[in-house]
Every structure is written in C-alpha cells, then in structure tokens.
Amino acid sequence: MIGATPLAGYLLVAALLFAIGLAGALTRRNAILVLIGIELMLNAANLNLIAFWRYGPHPEALTGMMFAIFSIAVAAAEAAVGLGLVISIYRHTNTAELDKISRMKG
Amino acid sequence: MWRAKGVEGSAVVLFAARFGTHDPWRDARKDGRLLSPIFYILAVLTLAGGLASVTLKHLVHCALAVTVAFAGLALLFLQLDAQFAGFAQILVYIGAVVILIVFAILLTRGSDLPKEGVFSKTWPVGLLIAAAVFAVLGWAVLQSVRAVPQQAAVPAVTVRDIGIALVGRYVLPLEIVALLLTAATIGAVIVAMHEKVRSR
Amino acid sequence: MAGKLDQIFILLRDWLAHFLPAALRPAAEVVLGVIAIVCVFPGLFALTTVFERKGLGRIQNRLGPNRVGPFGLFQPVADGIKALIKEDIVPFSANAGVHFLAPLVLVVTVFMGFAVLPMGRNMVLVNMDSGLLFYFAMGAATELSVFMAGWSSRNKYSLLGAMRAVAQMISYEVVLLLSAVSVVMISGTLSLPAIVASQNTYSGIWPHWYIFTPWGLAAFVMYAIAGTAETNRSPFDLPEGESELVAGYHTEYSGFKFALFFLGEYLAMFSISGLGTTLFLGGWSAPFSFLTLIPSWIWFFGKVMVSIFVFIWMRGTLPRLRQDQLMNFAWKFVLPFTLLDLLVTALWRFMGEGWARWVVCTVILVAAYAVMGCLGLSRKDIGPRSYRYAE
Numbered sequence: 001m002i003g004a005t006p007l008a009g010y011l012l013v014a015a016l017l018f019a020i021g022l023a024g025a026l027t028r029r030n031a032i033l034v035l036i037g038i039e040l041m042l043n044a045a046n047l048n049l050i051a052f053w054r055y056g057p058h059p060e061a062l063t064g065m066m067f068a069i070f071s072i073a074v075a076a077a078e079a080a081v082g083l084g085l086v087i088s089i090y091r092h093t094n095t096a097e098l099d100k101i102s103r104m105k106g
Numbered sequence: 107m108w109r110a111k112g113v114e115g116s117a118v119v120l121f122a123a124r125f126g127t128h129d130p131w132r133d134a135r136k137d138g139r140l141l142s143p144i145f146y147i148l149a150v151l152t153l154a155g156g157l158a159s160v161t162l163k164h165l166v167h168c169a170l171a172v173t174v175a176f177a178g179l180a181l182l183f184l185q186l187d188a189q190f191a192g193f194a195q196i197l198v199y200i201g202a203v204v205i206l207i208v209f210a211i212l213l214t215r216g217s218d219l220p221k222e223g224v225f226s227k228t229w230p231v232g233l234l235i236a237a238a239v240f241a242v243l244g245w246a247v248l249q250s251v252r253a254v255p256q257q258a259a260v261p262a263v264t265v266r267d268i269g270i271a272l273v274g275r276y277v278l279p280l281e282i283v284a285l286l287l288t289a290a291t292i293g294a295v296i297v298a299m300h301e302k303v304r305s306r
Numbered sequence: 307m308a309g310k311l312d313q314i315f316i317l318l319r320d321w322l323a324h325f326l327p328a329a330l331r332p333a334a335e336v337v338l339g340v341i342a343i344v345c346v347f348p349g350l351f352a353l354t355t356v357f358e359r360k361g362l363g364r365i366q367n368r369l370g371p372n373r374v375g376p377f378g379l380f381q382p383v384a385d386g387i388k389a390l391i392k393e394d395i396v397p398f399s400a401n402a403g404v405h406f407l408a409p410l411v412l413v414v415t416v417f418m419g420f421a422v423l424p425m426g427r428n429m430v431l432v433n434m435d436s437g438l439l440f441y442f443a444m445g446a447a448t449e450l451s452v453f454m455a456g457w458s459s460r461n462k463y464s465l466l467g468a469m470r471a472v473a474q475m476i477s478y479e480v481v482l483l484l485s486a487v488s489v490v491m492i493s494g495t496l497s498l499p500a501i502v503a504s505q506n507t508y509s510g511i512w513p514h515w516y517i518f519t520p521w522g523l524a525a526f527v528m529y530a531i532a533g534t535a536e537t538n539r540s541p542f543d544l545p546e547g548e549s550e551l552v553a554g555y556h557t558e559y560s561g562f563k564f565a566l567f568f569l570g571e572y573l574a575m576f577s578i579s580g581l582g583t584t585l586f587l588g589g590w591s592a593p594f595s596f597l598t599l600i601p602s603w604i605w606f607f608g609k610v611m612v613s614i615f616v617f618i619w620m621r622g623t624l625p626r627l628r629q630d631q632l633m634n635f636a637w638k639f640v641l642p643f644t645l646l647d648l649l650v651t652a653l654w655r656f657m658g659e660g661w662a663r664w665v666v667c668t669v670i671l672v673a674a675y676a677v678m679g680c681l682g683l684s685r686k687d688i689g690p691r692s693y694r695y696a697e
C-alpha cells in the first residue's frame with residue numbers, strides 16, 4: 001500500500017486540517033470551540049510528523065513517532081488545563097462566549 | 107517531471123508485463139497518479155469531521171464531529187504503519203480529550219445557543235487568515251514534491267523498540283513530559299476548584 | 307488426537323477456506339473468524355442471561371425463570387422475541403441521529419475488543435504487536451457511546467446517569483490500565499498471545515500464572531474491581547440503578563436498541579473477563595500440567611464463565627456503592643494501591659529468583675493494605691448505629 005500515496009497527499013491533508021482548525025479557532029464565539037480548533041491544529045501537526053517519519057530516510061530512529069507521542073500527551077494536558085480555565089471563567093462571568101469576556105477588569 | 111514519470115511508468119509496465127501480471131491500477135499507483143482509495147476515504151472522513159466540528163451550531167454535535175476527525179486521523183496513522191501512535195491517539199484523544207470537551211460543554215451550559223449566532227463578528231478576517239495559511243502551506247508542499255521521496259520500505263517498528271527508545275534516547279523528554287503532566291493535573295484541579303466561600 | 311481437538315476450529319476454518327481461490331484465502335479466514343466471534347459470544351450472552359437470573363434467584367432464595375423450556379433455558383429466546391417486536395419509541399425532542407448511533411457505537415467497539423483475545427492455542431483473530439493497547443483504545447471509545455446515549459435522550463435522569471457513568475468509567479479505567487501494565491512489565495510484551503505463552507510454563511505440576519504471585523494477586527484484585535466498575539456492574543451500577551435514576555442512560559431506549567445496550571453490557575463483561583483471564587489466569591493454559599490433554603479453548607471459556615459466575619455472585623451479594631463512595635474508593639484507595647503494586651512488580655523482577663522476593667513483596671503489599679485500610683476507616687465518622695423510633 002505504501003508507495004501508493006505520495007507524501008504530498010498526507011501533507012496536504014494535514015495543511016487543510018490545520019487551516020480548518022485555525023478557521024474554527026478564529027471565527028467561533030464559544031471558548032470551547034476555540035479549544036477544539038486548537039486540538040485540530042495539533043492533530044494536523046501530528047499527522048505531518050508521522051508522515052515525515054514514515055517517508056524520511058531513517059524511520060528506525062523513531063524520531064517522528066516519539067515526537068508525535070509526546071505531542072499527544074502534551075496536547076491532552078493542555079486541553080485539560082484550558083478546559084479547566086473555561087469552566088472557571090464560566091463560574092465567574094456566567095458566560096463562555098469570548099465576545100463577552102473582552103474586559104480585563106474582573 | 108511528467109515525462110520522467112511517463113518513462114518510469116512505461117518502464118514499470120514493461121517490467122510488469124515481463125515478470126508479472128499486467129495490472130494498470132498497480133502501475134498507476136506506482137506512478138503516484140492514482141492515490142490509494144483507502145487514503146481518499148480516510149482523508150475525506152477526517153476533513154469532513156474537522157469541517158463539521160467548526161461549522162455546526164450545536165456544541166455537542168461539534169464535539170462528536172471532532173471525534174470522527176480524530177478517528178479518521180488514527181486510521182491515517184495506522185495506514186502510515188505507526189500503530190502505537192494510532193492506538194495512543196484513539197486512547198488519549200477519543201477516550202479522554204473528547205470526554206473532557208463534552209464535560210466542559212455540559213458544565214458551561216453549551217446547550218443554550220447565543221442569540222447573535224455562533225460565529226463572531228470578525229469571522230471574514232479569520233476565514234481569510236486561515237485560507238492564506240492553507241495557501242502558503244499548500245504552495246510549499248507542492249513546490250517541494252520533487253524533493254521528497256515517494257516510496258519507502260515498511261519500517262519494522264515493534265513496541266519493544268519504542269520502549270527502548272523511550273528509556274534510552276528519549277528519557278529526558280519522557281521525564282519532562284511526566285513533570286508537565288503532573289503540573290497540568292494539579293493546575294487543572296486547582297483552576298477548576300470551587301473557591302472557598304469566605305464569610306466576611 | 308488431543309492436538310487435533312485442540313486445533314479443531316483452526317482446522318475447520320482452513321478446510322472451509324480451501325474452497326476459495328488462493329488469493330481470497332486470507333480474507334476468507336479472517337471473515338470466518340469474525341463470523342465465529344459474532345455467533346459465539348452473543349450465544350454465550352443468551353446463556354448468561356438465564357444463568358444470571360437463575361443464579362440471582364437462588365441467591366435471593368427464589369427460583370429464577372423456569373417456565374420457558376427445561377429449567378427456563380429458552381428464556382432468552384422469549385426475551386429476544388419480546389425485544390424485537392416491541393415498538394421503538396424515540397422521544398420527540400431527542401436528537402434522533404445520535405440516539406440511533408449510540409447503541410451501535412457501543413456494540414461495535416465492544417466487538418472490536420474481542421479481536422485481540424487469544425481464545426485458544428493459535429486462536430487469536432488478529433495477532434497484533436500492541437494488542438493490549440488496541441484493547442484499551444476500544445474500551446476508551448465505549449465511554450463515548452454511554453455519553454451519546456445519555457445526552458441524546460434529552461432527559462435529565464438520562465444525562466445525569468450518563469455523566470455519572472462516564473465519570474466512574476474514566477476513574478476506573480486508569481486503574482485497569484495500570485494493573486495491566488504490571489503484567490506487561492513482567493512479560494515484556496504488549497501482545498496478548500505472547501503474554502499467554504509466557505504463563506504457559508509449569509514448574510512440576512504448578513502453572514506459572516501471574517495470579518499465583520503476590521503482585522499478580524494484588525493486580526488481579528484491582529483489575530477485577532476496575533473491570534466491575536467499567537462495565538457498570540453491581541456494586542458499581544449506580545448509573546443504571548432503578549431506584550435512583552429510572553434506568554440511567556438507557557431510560558429512553560426501548561425494543562431492539564435496549565436489547566443492543568443489554569448485549570453491549572454483557573459483551574463488555576465477557577471482554578473484560580477474557581482480558582483478565584489472559585493477563586492473570588493464564589489464558590488458555592491448563593491449571594495443572596497433566597491436564598493439557600483437555601483442549602485450550604475449553605480452558606479459556608471455562609475461566610471466562612467462572613469469572614462471569616463471580617460477577618453474578620457479587621451482584622447478588624454486595625450492596626450498591628454511592629457515587630461519591632465509589633469515586634473516593636477509586637482515587638483514594640485503589641489507584642494508590644495499584645501504583646504501589648507497580649513498584650512491587652518492579653522489585654519482584656529485579657530481585658531475581660528465590661524465596662526472598664516472595665517474602666518481601668508479600669510483606670509490602672499486606673502492610674500497605676492494612677495501613678491504607680486503617681487510614682480509610684479511621685477518617686470516616688462511623689460510630690455505633692443509633693436508632694430513632696417513632697413515638
């Protein structure tokens with residue numbers, strides 16, 4: 001099967017997914033959807049890493065896969081902290097919409 | 107480039123006609139002119155899931171659509187022979203991150219749709235920026251198609267190799283990630299904890 | 307002869323696949339394996355429903371169902387017909403798509419878990435290098451379907467039941483994974499057939515199952531507790547307790563969809579028992595070396611049915627835990643104990659053969675259990691029971 005799909009295919013899918021995630025993070029009102037957009041961007045970067053690992057000159061060095069696994073772990077931690085922040089802000093201001101949380105004064 | 111590919115393609119055809127059954131699909135795949143159908147399906151699934159997750163109105167639908175996107179990505183990892191990364195993706199993202207997102211949606215009353223609509227006032231600018239980013243990335247990928255290798259042998263990666271790498275070459279990142287996860291766990295608990303009611 | 311009986315299903319599959327051309331044979335073998343799993347485990351599910359109702363009945367000093375067929379053995383047929391001909395009611399304000407998909411996602415992910423269990427010698431559907439990780443990935447996906455069911459019903463009790471079930475499942479999933487990790491540490495592989503092969507040795511007549519080691523026994527007990535909580539079985543069945551939450555996340559499901567949830571729950575029970583058998587009870591290996599004449603698949607299914615019997619026994623005997631009690635139990639007792647067990651497993655491995663490691667590991671585990679148990683008990687304000695009588 002490999003050799004059937006060129007590396008460019010995977011890179012284009014990753015680029016498109018990244019752009020979709022970025023569009024979601026920049027255009028939606030709700031804070032949680034911004035976090036979903038960020039997760040999509042991280043996932044697109046992971047796909048890039050794994051694709052380069054697979055098609056690279058030394059796949060037995062496992063660099064790309066290790067990087068992707070650490071990225072998955074860090075992204076999960078970041079999602080946890082980010083969502084904790086969103087919940088905490090909701091408790092304080094009773095809204096999760098970013099347009100309404102535009103003032104620095106608490 | 108296409109002429110070179112044509113020469114290579116016809117060479118493959120001649121080789122195949124001499125030594126194996128003539129299979130036009132296989133030769134087209136070796137050319138890179140026809141992508142694997144599984145890759146097409148998975149790519150469409152992932153991109154559709156991602157697109158649905160940023161455009162749907164109801165938050166829980168968005169969370170379920172992003173689950174589809176994560177599942178599509180996990181299957182793409184499996185197609186790239188990265189089984190450990192694929193299963194870790196399912197376990198961590200679908201098994202934990204999506205559940206976290208869903209809990210956050212439920213705890214912040216995401217079911218109440220805002221009156222002014224779900225997209226912010228400055229949505230055209232955001233869309234333009236995303237399109238520009240995709241244009242730059244896509245141009246960079248297509249420009250460098252010649253430079254990257256097109257075929258690779260299947261790497262024999264066992265879990266044992268990953269384990270040895272994790273405690274050998276990558277032990278420092280492993281320990282740092284462990285510290286980071288501990289800090290993130292404690293931080294998330296403290297950030298989301300109810301403040302103690304102080305009586306004044 | 308014993309070898310042939312042991313491999314009878316493999317021989318049957320190969321014989322059936324020979325009717326097809328050589329190019330299709332691998333696909334045909336896999337399809338036949340899938341058909342076998344899809345037929346055997348729901349059949350076992352039907353048997354288990356009768357087994358459970360009779361068993362619970364006897365524990366509660368009554369007979370179970372005994373009208374449909376001899377000793378009530380055709381009861382699942384009657385239940386199946388009832389479930390299939392019932393009207394499928396979907397609430398008006400429910401989210402129809404997600405409501406429809408939730409039981410499907412549950413059953414599909416639970417069936418996927420069976421693909422990596424070695425049910426006999428050479429009888430594993432997919433021999434994956436990271437089979438255990440695949441199994442846990444499928445288990446994690448199960449939680450999503452529980453949430454989908456509860457949320458899509460637009461019912462406060464369903465949502466509450468779903469949130470409680472998901473919270474319980476994610477808490478105990480950590481315990482499940484960590485207790486499996488101690489087995490992985492000793493056997494050095496994530497591949498389930500290799501884990502069974504490393505337990506399939508005998509010293510004299512005694513088998514080298516991991517449950518017969520101190521760390522293995524502790525890990526098995528933690529695994530059993532976590533497995534009971536993962537499948538929402540009593541005493542951890544608050545999310546589906548009738549007296550608290552109507553029926554929890556499957557309140558609004560009727561007819562075939564409810565049958566699918568029921569099937570999914572029992573299949574998850576089989577799946578977790580199968581994995582526990584593989585990890586701790588030696589999988590398909592015989593208990594004593596002179597019993598290897600009996601086919602391996604009989605041993606595997608026998609051990610799974612014994613586990614199911616213990617599940618049923620626990621359901622009939624133990625009272626239900628409250629939500630805060632079970633969460634406290636998970637995070638404050640089971641998880642620290644499992645982490646300690648990981649340490650003890652590492653000690654076991656690095657201390658080398660001999661009686662010293664048995665003594666050290668046992669002492670550490672028993673002392674920790676005593677200390678944590680006493681700490682746990684002393685913090686609660688449990689005094690002598692006081693009664694108030696009506697005047």
